[in-house]
Amino acid sequence: xxxxxxxxxxxxxxxxxxxxxxxxxxxxxxxxxxxxxxxxxxxxxxxxxxxxxxxxxxxxxxxxxxxxxxxxxxxxxxxxxxxxxxxxxxxxxxxxxxxxxxxxxxxxxxxxxxxxxxxxxxxxxxxxxxxxxxxxxxxxxxxxxxxxxxxxxxxxxxxxxxxxxxxxxxxxxxxxxxxxxxxxxxxxxxxxxxxxxxxxxxxxxxxxxxxxxxxxxxxxxxxxxxxxxxxxxxxxxxxxxxxxxxxxxxxxxxxxxxxxxxxxxxxxxxxxxxxxxxxxxxxxxxxxxxxxxxxxxxxxxxxxxxxxxxxxxxxxxxxxxxxxxxxxxxxxxxxxxxxxxxxxxxxxxxxxxxxxxxx
Amino acid sequence: xxxxxxxxxxxxxxxxxxxxxxxxxxxxxxxxxxxxxxxxxxxxxxxxxxxxxxxxxxxxxxxxxxxxxxxxxxxxxxxxxxxxxxxxxxxxxxxxxxxxxxxxxxxxxxxxxxxxxxxxxxxxxxxxxxxxxxxxxxxxxxxxxxxxxxxxxxxxxxxxxxxxxxxxxxxxxxxxxxxxxxxxxxxxxxxxxxxxxxxxxxxxxxxxxxxxxxxxxxxxxxxxxxxxxxxxxxxxxxxxxxxxxxxxxxxxxxxxxxxxxxxxxxxxxxxxxxxxxxxxxxxxxxxxxxxxxxxxxxxxxxxxxxxxxxxxxxxxxxxxxxxxxxxxxxxxxxxxxxxxxxxxxxxxxxxxxxxxxxx
DNA sequence: CATTTTTGTTGGATCGATTCAAATGTCCGC
DNA sequence: GCGGACATTTGAATCGATCCAACAAAAATG
Numbered sequence: 001x002x003x004x005x006x007x008x009x010x011x012x013x014x015x016x017x018x019x020x021x022x023x024x025x026x027x028x029x030x031x032x033x034x035x036x037x038x039x040x041x042x043x044x045x046x047x048x049x050x051x052x053x054x055x056x057x058x059x060x061x062x063x064x065x066x067x068x069x070x071x072x073x074x075x076x077x078x079x080x081x082x083x084x085x086x087x088x089x090x091x092x093x094x095x096x097x098x099x100x101x102x103x104x105x106x107x108x109x110x111x112x113x114x115x116x117x118x119x120x121x122x123x124x125x126x127x128x129x130x131x132x133x134x135x136x137x138x139x140x141x142x143x144x145x146x147x148x149x150x151x152x153x154x155x156x157x158x159x160x161x162x163x164x165x166x167x168x169x170x171x172x173x174x175x176x177x178x179x180x181x182x183x184x185x186x187x188x189x190x191x192x193x194x195x196x197x198x199x200x201x202x203x204x205x206x207x208x209x210x211x212x213x214x215x216x217x218x219x220x221x222x223x224x225x226x227x228x229x230x231x232x233x234x235x236x237x238x239x240x241x242x243x244x245x246x247x248x249x250x251x252x253x254x255x256x257x258x259x260x261x262x263x264x265x266x267x268x269x270x271x272x273x274x275x276x277x278x279x280x281x282x283x284x285x286x287x288x289x290x291x292x293x294x295x296x297x298x299x300x301x302x303x304x305x306x307x308x309x310x311x312x313x314x315x316x317x318x319x320x321x322x323x324x325x326x327x328x329x330x331x332x333x334x335x336x337x338x339x340x341x342x343x344x345x346x347x348x349x350x351x352x353x354x355x356x357x358x359x
Numbered sequence: 360x361x362x363x364x365x366x367x368x369x370x371x372x373x374x375x376x377x378x379x380x381x382x383x384x385x386x387x388x389x390x391x392x393x394x395x396x397x398x399x400x401x402x403x404x405x406x407x408x409x410x411x412x413x414x415x416x417x418x419x420x421x422x423x424x425x426x427x428x429x430x431x432x433x434x435x436x437x438x439x440x441x442x443x444x445x446x447x448x449x450x451x452x453x454x455x456x457x458x459x460x461x462x463x464x465x466x467x468x469x470x471x472x473x474x475x476x477x478x479x480x481x482x483x484x485x486x487x488x489x490x491x492x493x494x495x496x497x498x499x500x501x502x503x504x505x506x507x508x509x510x511x512x513x514x515x516x517x518x519x520x521x522x523x524x525x526x527x528x529x530x531x532x533x534x535x536x537x538x539x540x541x542x543x544x545x546x547x548x549x550x551x552x553x554x555x556x557x558x559x560x561x562x563x564x565x566x567x568x569x570x571x572x573x574x575x576x577x578x579x580x581x582x583x584x585x586x587x588x589x590x591x592x593x594x595x596x597x598x599x600x601x602x603x604x605x606x607x608x609x610x611x612x613x614x615x616x617x618x619x620x621x622x623x624x625x626x627x628x629x630x631x632x633x634x635x636x637x638x639x640x641x642x643x644x645x646x647x648x649x650x651x652x653x654x655x656x657x658x659x660x661x662x663x664x665x666x667x668x669x670x671x672x673x674x675x676x677x678x679x680x681x682x683x684x685x686x687x688x689x690x691x692x693x694x695x696x697x698x699x700x701x702x703x704x705x706x707x708x709x710x711x712x713x714x715x716x717x718x
Numbered sequence: 719c720a721t722t723t724t725t726g727t728t729g730g731a732t733c734g735a736t737t738c739a740a741a742t743g744t745c746c747g748c
Numbered sequence: 749g750c751g752g753a754c755a756t757t758t759g760a761a762t763c764g765a766t767c768c769a770a771c772a773a774a775a776a777t778g
Contacts, residue, residue, distance in 0.1 A: 011509070011764095013763090013764060013765085014764065014765060014766095015764075015765090023727075023728090024727065024728045024729060025728090025729080025764095025765085025766095026727070026728060026729065026730095026766085026767080026768090027726085027727055027728075029765070029766060029767085030726095030727090030766090032765095033765090033766075037725085037726075038726075038727090039725085039726060039727090042726085042727085054509070056507060056508055056509040057483065057507065057508075058764080058765060058766090059763095059764055059765070060483075060484045060485070060486055060764095060765095061423055061424050061427070061429075061486065061763080061764065061765080062424060062733095062763075062764025062765030062766085063484075063764075063765050063766075064420055064423070064424075064486065064733090064764095064765085065420050065421060065423075065424050065732090065733045065734065065735085065763085065764075065765070065766090066732075066733050066764085066765055066766045066767080067733085067765090067766075068420070068733075070420075070480075070486065071480045071484070072468065072480055072486075080457065080458075080461050081457035081458075081460055081461050081467060082453075082454045082457040082458060082461070084444070084453075084457075085443070085444065085450045085453045085454055085457065086450075086454065091444045091445075091450075094441075094443075094444045095441045095444055095445065098439065098440035098441040098443070098444065098469075099439075099440075099441060101440055102439050102440050102441070102471060102473070105480055105481075106480055107468055107469065107470060107480035107485060108440060108468070108469040109431065109466055109467070109468045109469075110457075110466065110467040110468075110469070111466060112461060114461070121429075121430045121431055121464055121465055121466035122464075124416065124419075125419045125422075125430070126419070126466060127419055127420065127423065127429065127431070127486045148415060148416065149415055149416075150370075150413070150415035370734095372733090372734055372735085373734065373735060373736095374734075374735090382757075382758090383757065383758045383759060384734095384735080384736090384758090384759080385736080385737080385738090385757070385758060385759065385760095386756085386757055386758075388735070388736055388737085389736090389756095389757090392735095392736075396755090396756080397756080397757090398755080398756065398757090401756085401757085417734080417735060417736090418733095418734055418735070419734095419735095420733080420734065420735080421733075421734025421735030421736085421763095422734075422735055422736075423734095423735085423763090424733085424734075424735070424736095424762090424763045424764065424765085425734085425735055425736045425737080425762075425763050426735090426736075426763085427763075
């Protein structure tokens with residue numbers, strides 16, 4: 001019965017309480033937001049009325065409009081929402097973002113720009129003070145979309161030359177060189193590269209033209225780093241197969257098939273992400289190849305899972321969590337300036353790499 | 360120069376556009392929200408003016424107040440925000456929630472009630488249409504806090520007798536019996552139980568009084584299930600050590616120390632969560648005990664990680680992702696009714712359990 | 719007792735949009 | 749030339765709060 005009535009009634013507003021308690025709405029507001037400036041007697045009376053009428057407290061919707069600040073940051077990607085909980089890289093990043101938000105009491109809103117439909121709670125309608133953008137793929141679209149909102153935002157992975165957008169990323173060239181040198185010094189001379197995309201939705205072997213016209217400079221830089229370093233060891237980089245994948249299972253496996261179908265199989269694989277590297281280890285083991293006995297492999301990213309697989313993955317570690325922390329802080333302490341930060345990377349040698357087999 | 364001016368100027372409102380374009384705000388609003396009812400010529404003019412003035416489009420803050428619906432659900436816990444990305448149980452749950460939200464285009468707002476401070480973007484101020492509550496610990500506080508908001512919410516784990524709150528959980532008694540029977544049938548007769556808390560912030564051996572006055576009925580039900588089933592096999596359940604932990608590393612290890620410090624060590628451990636079970640496996644291995652040779656162990660939850668550890672964990676699996684999916688849908692399709700759903704559980708036998716050693 | 723200070727309360731303005739009943743205009747047929 | 753049907757546009761009301769200048773009453777001061 002009560003529930004039936006409740007269902008019908010429209011929610012109680014602060015103004016209703018004020019009227020019922022015989023005070024102005026100004027005073028009623030103060031009772032909730034600055035109780036100390038209201039006379040105790042009045043305060044208690046208003047509170048009592050509110051309690052009795054079942055008032056839920058000032059509605060954040062109204063408060064928001066006045067205050068202007070949501071006190072939450074949006075984290076956006078072009079992937080489905082589950083990406084944030086599945087992908088180890090995303091998770092490490094989110095750990096850093098969470099930490100910064102916890103510290104300041106800010107909330108986190110997860111936004112997926114995967115769904116193009118009208119109804120979607122997407123970048124245009126998210127109630128946030130700013131965005132952290134996961135620019136793994138389709139990064140430019142994400143940036144363009146976000147720019148429209150005219151809110152502060154920071155791109156993760158500085159995959160754009162565009163110096164007008166704030167970004168945090170790593171030194172991709174240096175990281176790639178580290179990986180390449182490590183393998184070269186172990187004596188490897190026959191390589192294959194599992195590459196991230198150079199532009200939207202491409203997979204397959206990358207020709208020099210594709211590389212030259214790369215949209216994603218992060219990918220281009222890593223490739224450049226690999227090639228530069230290998231050249232110094234006298235490797236003919238034009239002979240190295242570079243297979244572009246979508247950083248997931250299917251296309252990575254297809255890439256491995258293609259690479260090992262060619263004449264001379266590589267003794268070392270450079271993977272541009274740990275995810276691909278882990279898939280590769282799996283694929284190689286299933287094929288009866290020993291890692292690192294037959295094939296050595298170096299990943300890129302330094303996700304926690306890399307330490308747990310068998311064999312543990314040698315990789316180029318980014319300070320993922322620290323990047324997340326900084327990105328969040330950039331939004332939370334936003335001062336209007338454009339900031340571009342480049343973080344260092346580190347070679348972590350584990351057991352997925354070993355000396356090249358003689359002969 | 361331009362940026363200096365821009366910095367000073369307050370953001371452009373729809374009303375500014377309307378004035379500049381020489382139309383009413385009503386029409387200006389329609390240009391953005393229902394463009395088809397505006398004459399093409401006017402529409403284009405207004406759009407042009409908006410573009411030229413650098414209007415970011417209708418501000419969601421204003422729109423929200425009018426519309427009433429945020430189109431986002433809040434997911435709350437008493438843990439820090441990083442819990443959502445670290446904990447395997449939470450992640451599996453979030454996968455289901457994500458899926459339901461993706462399907463309807465709703466957003467997800469992560470809310471932590473860990474921080475008691477005023478400034479926190481917490482349950483009281485979250486801009487959401489409803490809440491999904493992770494009632495792992497301190498569940499009652501979370502429910503009480505949320506009730507105040509007078510928004511729809513659903514509790515995960517039906518750890519309350521309170522029939523007035525919507526909840527989704529599993530049949531804890533049945534699950535616990537399954538676990539106990541499995542071990543008993545393998546011939547085990549000496550048990551120890553790693554228990555979740557019976558009330559806030561307790562750890563240590565649980566006395567019958569503690570159990571009797573349990574606040575968390577989920578824990579109580581699991582224990583009841585273990586005891587019921589073991590009694591049927593003639594085990595004296597009063598002799599079984601029940602150690603209460605906080606479902607994390609430190610207290611779980613302390614529990615194991617305490618259990619194995621006692622006279623006769625158990626040959627089988629019943630853990631009320633996979634997390635504890637995994638920690639236990641680790642602890643046992645480090646102590647030189649073989650799992651399942653020396654000690655068998657059954658977990659509870661069925662988190663994905665359980666399949667990957669060594670040895671793979673025998674456990675009582677909940678349909679975690681499905682629970683998440685349903686919980687989210689309960690909020691998204693909320694109709695005012697209170698719903699309480701009990702999902703089935705399943706015994707998954709892997710390699711962490713084996714026959715009891717003779718003698 | 720008059721004057722200043724302190725303390726508490728008031729009510730209008732504001733935040734930025736959407737909605738809808740009413741007004742306006744246009745076109746058509748008779 | 750008039751009435752009706754239809755397409756557009758208008759502008760006031762509304763959503764639910766906070767802020768602040770002005771005011772009133774009580775307390776402190778000379």
